[in-house]
Amino acid sequence: MDALSALLDGPRARRAFLLRILLDPPWSVRLEDEAPLSVTSVVRGHAWVRPDGEEPVRLGPGDVVVWVGPEHWTMADDPGTADQVVIGPGQVCTTVDGHVVVEEMRQGVRTWGNSTVGDTVLLTGVYQLEGEVTRRLVRSLPRTLVLRADELDTPLLGLLADEVVREAPGQEAVLDRLLDLVLITLLRTWFARPRSDAPAWYDAQADAVVGPAIRLMQHHPAHPWSVAELAARAGVSRAGFARRFTELVGEPPMAFLTDWRITLAADLLLEPDATVASVAHRVGYASPFALSAAFKRERGVSPRDHRRAGAAPVVQAT
Template identity: 40%
Template sequence: MDVLSDTIAAVRTGSPVSGVFVRHAPWGRRYPLVPSAGFHVMVRGSCWLLAPEREPLALDPGDVLFLPRGAAHLLASDPGVAVTEIAMPGAPHEIAGTGERAEVLCGAYELGRRHPLLEGLPEFVHLPARSEDPALRGAVELLRGELSQARPGGDAALPALLDMLLLFILRAWFENPESRGRSGVFADAAVSAALRAIHGDPAHPWSVSALSSVAGVSRATLGRRFTALVGEPPLAYLTRWRMLTAARLLRETDAALAAIAHRIGYTSEFAFAKAFKREFGLAPGQYRRTQTRAAA
């Protein structure tokens, strides 16, 4: 069981949205706080990230900036320039000018529900072009090539490349030894084994004792390491994962509520509905209807 792929599939909803904007120095663009995960890829030229309580950060060609919680920020040609616009739908693709040209791919991913692994990410994840991750670099180059000219199949290729970019961004972060310890989630063999067990069979009546046997460590050791690295105890995570799995089944299938309840380990449809409403604030049927309307 690939825990990272499984997690992304469970929390991602809708399709990624994106667009390239072209500006000529001097320029400054404000991005308000949004309820989704944002990203920027520096296609050509350079600019600066400006955000409260942090030093200005230079973004060079090929750099990737990921904002897992859609934090408010500025992009500007220089740290000292005035803000000239606010990013919003309908903004012009390109504003002519004679200064240095910058091309930035901006976009967002809808995350239907927060996940503890993603909550552990910083407000801004900067992955520079000099990164040694060949997969991420390859994804960025494919995106840059696809955006450089209109070609047959581009409307299908771009969303697929953006989904691939999200996976490679997260993998690059978790596998980076300098990621403030978050890479330990997958580097810790015991915690990884417990996560794979939960994701592989969420309907199983897991206990801390059963998970510790799978992980090959004591209950106390698993509980301490799991909580430190994932952000919550094993059984709390089990409940959360069951609800995320149920939400995905409600969005993507027409399975009966009783069948979904059984697939995630509930023998009673009533108990499942109660747990789901406690987590999502809606009964399962209401949640399914809201997702159907949103997709229409």
């Protein structure tokens, strides 16, 4: 398993918000939903992406933007078009003066917009819960990733566009998994760019000393790893290993391991049959108390509060 696969293998969408959007100009949608990550592709027409504080970027058919983090942004038919609707937390859509817009813009199954056909057609998928997308992944990416149609060799976007308007048993699970596959494909494409500014941990996997250590920790998080054992496995001194790891990855080995364990725990805790004790055992903590203390220190909430937040119904007013 390579570093990117290990990063994406555990966390995955749960009841993700997916929508086809049909728009005639002029249109402008303000995104203030503060979701951890979203993916929007242009199926037909064009759109301008306007990150707050940055220059607008034009997207054409087949282009995709991945938006990372809670900052606000805008998509519009033209950079000069004034905002018309605002998408808030929980995907609640209102006019700029606060009037909730639901039925007025509903155009069918998971379809929304100001038109029944749309000069511009967008497809968007939103990861709404922090546990769905790891903090390490979010920290690894710039706020805005734009991928062009000519660098995306995948049928997945077209398949997702077809499936998003279907109503069938188990359709939400189908859409969640398709969104995951789309995201993995997009990120793999972005990481493969020569000047993608890939994170330090990603580049470090190619190092003969640090790379195997990263994989050992990712593959076997329950093992009681120490810097001394990892150094011995690599055939180098403890001090030399710790120095090299920190230089290449940007954090000490045990900090990396703690973050990885808590990342996995955050995802595992959302599984229906999981307990704090069972998750603690799987990610390398001796007791539920030890996991709870580490989890609260790293995430600011207890494992049980994290589970409750993940189990709460997600409002999708649009």
